[in-house]
Amino acid sequence: xxxxxxxxxxxxxxxxxxxxxxxxxxxxxxxxxxxxxxxxxxxxxxxxxxxxxxxxxxxxxxxxxxxxxxxxxxxxxxxxxxxxxxxxxxxxxxxxxxxxxxxxxxxxxxxxxxxxxxxxxxxxxxxxxxxxxxxxxxxxxxxxxxxxxxxxxxxxxxxxxxxxxxxxxxxxxxxxxxxxxxxxxxxxxxxxxxxxxxxxxxxxxxxxxxxxxxxxxxxxxxxxxxxxxxxxxxxxxxxxxxxxxxxxxxxxxxxxxxxxxxxxxxxxxxxxxxxxxxxxxxxxxxxxxxxxxxxxxxxxxxxxxxxxxxxxxxxxxxxxxxxxxxxxxxxxxxxxxxxxxxxxxxxxxxxxxxxxxxxxxxxxxxxxxxxxxxxxxxxxxxxxxxxxxxxxxxxxxxxxxxxxxxxxxxxxxxxxxxxxxxxxxxxxxxxxxxxxxxxxxxxxxxxxxxxxxxxxxxxxxxxxxxxxxxxxxxxxxxxxxxxxxxxxxxxxxxxxxxxxxxxxxxxxxxxxxxxxxxxxxxxxxxxxxxxxxxxxxxxxxxxxxxxxxxxxxxxxxxxxxxxxxxxxxxxxxxxxxxxxxxxxxxxxxxxxxxxxxxxxxxxxxxxxxxxxxxxxxxxxxxxxxxxxxxxxxxxxxxxxxxxxxxxxxxxxxxxxxxxxxxxxxxxxxxxxxxxxxxxxxxxxxxxxxxxxxxxxxxxxxxxx
Amino acid sequence: xxxxxxxxxxxxxxxxxxxxxxxxxxxxxxxxxxxxxxxxxxxxxxxxxxxxxxxxxxxxxxxxxxxxxxx
Numbered sequence: 001x002x003x004x005x006x007x008x009x010x011x012x013x014x015x016x017x018x019x020x021x022x023x024x025x026x027x028x029x030x031x032x033x034x035x036x037x038x039x040x041x042x043x044x045x046x047x048x049x050x051x052x053x054x055x056x057x058x059x060x061x062x063x064x065x066x067x068x069x070x071x072x073x074x075x076x077x078x079x080x081x082x083x084x085x086x087x088x089x090x091x092x093x094x095x096x097x098x099x100x101x102x103x104x105x106x107x108x109x110x111x112x113x114x115x116x117x118x119x120x121x122x123x124x125x126x127x128x129x130x131x132x133x134x135x136x137x138x139x140x141x142x143x144x145x146x147x148x149x150x151x152x153x154x155x156x157x158x159x160x161x162x163x164x165x166x167x168x169x170x171x172x173x174x175x176x177x178x179x180x181x182x183x184x185x186x187x188x189x190x191x192x193x194x195x196x197x198x199x200x201x202x203x204x205x206x207x208x209x210x211x212x213x214x215x216x217x218x219x220x221x222x223x224x225x226x227x228x229x230x231x232x233x234x235x236x237x238x239x240x241x242x243x244x245x246x247x248x249x250x251x252x253x254x255x256x257x258x259x260x261x262x263x264x265x266x267x268x269x270x271x272x273x274x275x276x277x278x279x280x281x282x283x284x285x286x287x288x289x290x291x292x293x294x295x296x297x298x299x300x301x302x303x304x305x306x307x308x309x310x311x312x313x314x315x316x317x318x319x320x321x322x323x324x325x326x327x328x329x330x331x332x333x334x335x336x337x338x339x340x341x342x343x344x345x346x347x348x349x350x351x352x353x354x355x356x357x358x359x360x361x362x363x364x365x366x367x368x369x370x371x372x373x374x375x376x377x378x379x380x381x382x383x384x385x386x387x388x389x390x391x392x393x394x395x396x397x398x399x400x401x402x403x404x405x406x407x408x409x410x411x412x413x414x415x416x417x418x419x420x421x422x423x424x425x426x427x428x429x430x431x432x433x434x435x436x437x438x439x440x441x442x443x444x445x446x447x448x449x450x451x452x453x454x455x456x457x458x459x460x461x462x463x464x465x466x467x468x469x470x471x472x473x474x475x476x477x478x479x480x481x482x483x484x485x486x487x488x489x490x491x492x493x494x495x496x497x498x499x500x501x502x503x504x505x506x507x508x509x510x511x512x513x514x515x516x517x518x519x520x521x522x523x524x525x526x527x528x529x530x531x532x533x534x535x536x537x538x539x540x541x542x543x544x545x546x547x548x549x550x551x552x553x554x555x556x557x558x559x560x561x562x563x564x565x566x567x568x569x570x571x572x573x574x575x576x577x578x579x580x581x582x583x584x585x586x587x588x589x590x591x592x593x594x595x596x597x598x599x600x601x602x603x604x605x606x607x608x609x610x611x612x613x614x615x616x617x618x619x620x621x622x623x624x625x626x627x628x629x630x631x632x633x634x635x636x637x638x639x640x641x642x643x644x645x646x647x648x649x650x651x652x653x654x655x656x657x658x659x660x661x662x663x664x665x666x667x668x669x670x671x672x673x674x675x676x677x678x679x680x681x682x683x684x685x686x687x688x689x690x691x692x693x694x695x696x697x698x699x700x701x702x703x704x
Numbered sequence: 705x706x707x708x709x710x711x712x713x714x715x716x717x718x719x720x721x722x723x724x725x726x727x728x729x730x731x732x733x734x735x736x737x738x739x740x741x742x743x744x745x746x747x748x749x750x751x752x753x754x755x756x757x758x759x760x761x762x763x764x765x766x767x768x769x770x771x772x773x774x775x
Contacts, residue, residue, distance in 0.1 A: 102734035
């Protein structure tokens, strides 16, 4: 869609900026990227009353134009880059009426850039109930801009705001706030002269932020650096001076426009909730209760839709086989592309449910409290209070959990969280563990309630958390943090979740996952399909010839014959060849070539392991037939020694391998998407594979 | 007296900061010299703390609170 006017939304965090964005654009929005940075660019379209289309850009919430995190650094560079395709024509600054003083700091900075601006005054209801009265007309007159009172959650004032956008002045007519030039007169003058920057505040911001601005050339940036030295410019001191000057201006501004009733300070209900939810003992009990509930819900609620998605793909596959001519192209479509696609789609329910809970926890303000409670504990191992949620979500699936690490502002903490989250036992490992444990661990009780098999499974879960903590601690020592760790964070008042926002988040995250991770998964699935369906030379024809002889067709039932052919073909395929080729490398772990094939085929997704085992041991590759896979595997004998293949040592070695190895293309893809740098998923893949190999080796050699 | 030494429930008024970088962040969040601060609660493990300043709740680590000097 072509936009007639480009509008940027700017505001503090927790002011209802996203709610306003959703109210203006509805479902008509998309997540893209700002060129060259790892920050999501949320844009949407909105029809204006005069028939024009406005493109709305939702910029990350920030308290000031001076960035404290990577997300925040995008705000000034978008507003300042006059030549780029996303330069806004108009800025809508959203202010929280119940906390006007702090919110106005950002407004005065933005206004001084002299881009046309409108103020959307949100949460008037909250301000009113807090005894705050605002003279909106007087405020608008003093600022020299339109001030539109809105209640974004109740969708009040949105039409008025659209009107204000429509009739907004093309010139920046707002009043200047402070005398910017006084902060560094010579420097501002010289930058203005040499770079043809008329606006003094723009020149000052260039001096502060030139290192991070992609639209400046290296020479320009170098020259600004030189000028800073000549004029003895101290960035932090100048920022402090500016901030104090701005607050003086704001105090004057608010003196006769905002009245606060001096009410006796009673305990707010938000405070009362906090007493319970962040209580020394109850706080943790409630938190773990909520986690257990989410964990259960992700399993329980997703089971049915996941089945439905799988059935849908089976149905489509059936259609393809029925209506398309048989041949390699049809097979590629059904067994390669569709199988890969269903592998992606099947995660949607879990992603949607996890993100529904995360957005509810964030919306209500509870997430900030969890962070508050867990920060000290997590910091000891190199993580952050905000790492708790992704780590716990990792029990369901690493993919949405890694997406949820965006709430971690500190770069190093976020990277460590991303790197260790895939170690947590995800739901895809569960079928492998249950199969292998059932194979080698006796189903007997110890004491009264504990079952050996249950204990083994619990041990695998506990081990995964311990390994995540240990790896996090190691990375804390290795990685160098460029940003200083802050924990200065607003604890927003408790609120009801916005249900349409919850739905939008579910939709957004699922869509982003399907589109971005989907491409990689489909590519990998196609490659794996080719490896498993073709073999070198004419080996496949020979197998077909062999099984078309009467001694097979007469004596063996057609279904069994089909499986025997499939099993022999797999051994003869490129995947089989690879399995044999890698056998020397994996023999110390106790694995034979058949397990080698399963390792290769389950590279894209761990759950493929059971299916591959089923094919190799000639049984239906059906998840319901786990019992029969188990029997076949239990009966499998080593042809040389005649002893069972799956001993306790082999099974545990294999479980350790799956516990540590990065056998998940979706995770690799999402780590790339979140870090925008192939080196992160590569490093993660490498360290996890090495860890998997070494720990499997130790396990096998000890138990053998 | 530093903010980190204040007991839960007691108030103080911000006088100055000992760390320039931290002071900018704190001032941007509305925690300015002359503002009244009240310690609302301390996290279960003794760190961070939650304070009330400029009409809202702010959480910060003890190390950060110790850079705020009270009147």
